[in-house]
Amino acid sequence: MTYVMATEPPTYCPYCGETVDERDVEGVATPHCPDCEVTFFEEQLVSARATVVDGDSALLIERGRGADVGVWATPGGFVDPGETLPEAAARELREETSLRVDPADLALVGTGRIAFADGNAQLFVTFAAPMAAADGAVEPGDDAADARFWTRTELEAHPDTGDPETRTLGATGLEQLLEAIERDGR
Ligand SMILES: [Zn+2]
The missing domain is CATH 3.90.79.10 (Nucleoside Triphosphate Pyrophosphohydrolase)
Structure with a gap:
């Protein structure tokens, strides 16, 4: 599992182009690429x-x-x-x-x-x-x-x-x- 900081929630995975879905991270629906298993956290x-x-x-x-x-x-x-x-x-x-x-x-x-x-x-x-x-x-x-x-x-x-x-x-x-x-x- 990889974590990446993003300034905007991505629609498509910047690595593979797959449509991003969401996974639950401590109760928060968080953008996630199912293919790359990358989770995108919003940068503060x-x-x-x-x-x-x-x-x-x-x-x-x-x-x-x-x-x-x-x-x-x-x-x-x-x-x-x-x-x-x-x-x-x-x-x-x-x-x-x-x-x-x-x-x-x-x-x-x-x-x-x-x-x-x-x-x-x-x-x-x-x-x-x-x-x-x-x-x-x-x-x-x-x-x-x-x-x-x-x-x-x-x-x-x-x-x-x-x-x-x-x-x-x-x-x-x-x-x-x-x-x-x-x-x-x-
Ligand atoms: Zn991907």
């Missing part, structure tokens, strides 16, 4: 995020590309092959804000799952480090149009409305940003 997209906390403020970036242009969010992105979650979060932080933190200095703030209207979902994990652990000056990079610290008061005044037309703070990050300020702030 995982993004790693990291903010830096300075006083009562947390570092955010303004998205400069994609569907969320103009929305402010915790720096982050998809985990590359070979990376740990803190390594990916530290790399994304560096690419988007120019601040460098040692992955070992990132503390876990929380995790979550975003379900999209098209049925896809994304898992995320959020880390934070205090400003004392960060090197460099804030400078937006990669797909970030801007980067700056938001105070707790500003964050609380911009809840994610869920409406892409009106929201300024996106991607369900608010609670975890406030949590990071609570823990690392002074």
Whole structure:
């Protein structure tokens, strides 16, 4: 028996072309090729995020590309092959804000799952480090149009409305940003 990760449930087996059927995996009907005996598990997209906390403020970036242009969010992105979650979060932080933190200095703030209207979902994990652990000056990079610290008061005044037309703070990050300020702030 072989297990393969797939981003979409296949209709035909990519190895032999046979129509895929299903087998029961712990109560879940899971795509399976009867000829190759391969079971196709859906791959989960995982993004790693990291903010830096300075006083009562947390570092955010303004998205400069994609569907969320103009929305402010915790720096982050998809985990590359070979990376740990803190390594990916530290790399994304560096690419988007120019601040460098040692992955070992990132503390876990929380995790979550975003379900999209098209049925896809994304898992995320959020880390934070205090400003004392960060090197460099804030400078937006990669797909970030801007980067700056938001105070707790500003964050609380911009809840994610869920409406892409009106929201300024996106991607369900608010609670975890406030949590990071609570823990690392002074
Ligand atoms: Zn097959």
